Amino acid sequence: MSKTFIKHFLNQATLLPLAKKALSQPGCLARSNASSIIHIWLCLASIGPTSCLARPHLDNLILPQSLLQHNKNNAQSYVYPYSQGSNYHADNKIKEDMINHVGVNYGKLIMKKLIKFRFGKPNLARRCLTLTGVIFLLHLHLFFAETLAKTQVPLSSSYNISSASRLFRGRGLLGCDLYKGKWVVDNSNPIYAASSCPFIDSEFDCLKHGRSDTQYLKYSWQPDSCNLPRFNGLDLLSKWKGKKVMFVGDSLSENMWESLACLLHESAPKTTRQHRDSLTSLTFQDYGVTLYLYRSTYLVDIVKENIGRVLKLDSIQGGDAWKGMDVLVFNSWHWWTHTGRLQPWDYVQYGSTLSKDMDRLEAYFKGMTTWARWVDLNVNPSKTKVFFQGISPSHYKGKEWGSSSKNCNGEVKPIEGSTYPAGLPEAQGVLKKVLGNLQKPVYLLDITTLSQLRKDAHPSSYGGGSGVDCSHWCLPGLPDTWNQLLYATFI
Numbered sequence: 001m002s003k004t005f006i007k008h009f010l011n012q013a014t015l016l017p018l019a020k021k022a023l024s025q026p027g028c029l030a031r032s033n034a035s036s037i038i039h040i041w042l043c044l045a046s047i048g049p050t051s052c053l054a055r056p057h058l059d060n061l062i063l064p065q066s067l068l069q070h071n072k073n074n075a076q077s078y079v080y081p082y083s084q085g086s087n088y089h090a091d092n093k094i095k096e097d098m099i100n101h102v103g104v105n106y107g108k109l110i111m112k113k114l115i116k117f118r119f120g121k122p123n124l125a126r127r128c129l130t131l132t133g134v135i136f137l138l139h140l141h142l143f144f145a146e147t148l149a150k151t152q153v154p155l156s157s158s159y160n161i162s163s164a165s166r167l168f169r170g171r172g173l174l175g176c177d178l179y180k181g182k183w184v185v186d187n188s189n190p191i192y193a194a195s196s197c198p199f200i201d202s203e204f205d206c207l208k209h210g211r212s213d214t215q216y217l218k219y220s221w222q223p224d225s226c227n228l229p230r231f232n233g234l235d236l237l238s239k240w241k242g243k244k245v246m247f248v249g250d251s252l253s254e255n256m257w258e259s260l261a262c263l264l265h266e267s268a269p270k271t272t273r274q275h276r277d278s279l280t281s282l283t284f285q286d287y288g289v290t291l292y293l294y295r296s297t298y299l300v301d302i303v304k305e306n307i308g309r310v311l312k313l314d315s316i317q318g319g320d321a322w323k324g325m326d327v328l329v330f331n332s333w334h335w336w337t338h339t340g341r342l343q344p345w346d347y348v349q350y351g352s353t354l355s356k357d358m359d360r361l362e363a364y365f366k367g368m369t370t371w372a373r374w375v376d377l378n379v380n381p382s383k384t385k386v387f388f389q390g391i392s393p394s395h396y397k398g399k400e401w402g403s404s405s406k407n408c409n410g411e412v413k414p415i416e417g418s419t420y421p422a423g424l425p426e427a428q429g430v431l432k433k434v435l436g437n438l439q440k441p442v443y444l445l446d447i448t449t450l451s452q453l454r455k456d457a458h459p460s461s462y463g464g465g466s467g468v469d470c471s472h473w474c475l476p477g478l479p480d481t482w483n484q485l486l487y488a489t490f491i
Helices: 003-010 015-023 034-046 092-116 124-150 233-239 251-267 317-322 360-378 426-436 448-452 478-488
Strands: 167-169 181-185 219-223 244-249 271-276 279-284 289-295 301-305 308-312 327-330 347-350 353-355 385-388 442-444
Touching: 219 478, 233 251, 244 251, 251 279, 251 289, 251 327, 251 478, 289 317, 317 360, 347 360, 360 426, 426 442, 448 478
Parallel strands: 167 442, 244 289, 244 327, 308 347, 327 385, 385 442
Antiparallel strands: 181 219, 271 279, 279 289, 301 308, 347 353
8 A cells, every 4th residue: 555545545535434334344453453553543642752752744833732632621722833934824724734734744654654564465454454543643633623723712802813823822831821720829929028129119019008918929820730830030040141131011011020120139139220211221240131121101102293292003113222132021001091191192193194092902903013013024033032921901890800899909819710700801802913913933921811810919009109009010929920931931
């Protein structure tokens, strides 16, 4: 039975019923080499043994281990990674090609097994084993088709994104979804004390402003199917030795930057700090690692003109400052919903169209698309690793988590379980659509759901201001977990 014949045979619609009919013949399975059948099935099902893993056909397609172990529940939450050299896009045609790619290569693997056992001779037992392997291949093909179809991300907005895209969520452990889990008490937290870190802004220093309930400091994020690696500052500094790491975005980027600065400072306190205009830098002298914070609320430009301040959705002049970095961590959403005196612009412009306002989700999509274009034009993936921080939620509506409270003030415990009653914010769908259209790889730190569960972790009335802050986060606190997830991607 030649390779050409089997390849042709694999494409015939009548294969499965013919194979079943052949295998139903008396004595067929009894005369087969049962151990060989079991070997092929186990090898293909687990992809665990070295004999199956070390195959060139896996080079251009990276799949989670749990997906290959038929863990459909976990597989549904994955966004598949883009591998350099492949050409997968977020549409149905490419999804079909992806499935066929898997099928053809597993077909080749089966062929190698068949040739090894000399299945070229017209022997009933050998033909039975051939058909058995082919049947398994078809089931595998159908399984991938079903699973990939289920990995479409359901969105409440009009924006959609296929999971088979160039976007993938940063995770440091193959086969583990680090973003699906729950909060558990961990008395080893926090890693650092607010009093020992000189980089925390007053508005994030909740203990300084009199917060007495300290239980919010004692929670750790526990993924459902693995353990999140504990943050190791010396290890990360060693991995980043001589590198430049920049956070770009709004005050939530600053929240995360200060957290990382404190985490690393706990291990290596010898630092030099500089500040000029929109740029702050912190250098860990013993390692030559520099953390930059570049304040850019919208990522796109706000320009002062004769008519007033104009938010230009198709312009990024500030992007020149982002070039030459080894790691970039972007963030933007919080300010896109601001109106009135909190809105830092008077007009919004896209192309030649100037208006007083527009739908904020539409504006966000246009602005983030401009940012994505900048990434595609200016980032070299072999030199720069790009992350997007994800949507950081706020807690100003108690009804979202089933409470009669007006906001987060007075909340002292996380929400139990792994889901937020009100669901994901609409901006999440917009962001994933933008990231899915990128040509360059971007890691999404998918912090939204795990942060939604932490209604207790905001400064609330302990931020030093007159109001209640349910947007930012106390330090030490939740942003330390964001950086723990960032650290996991470098292990």
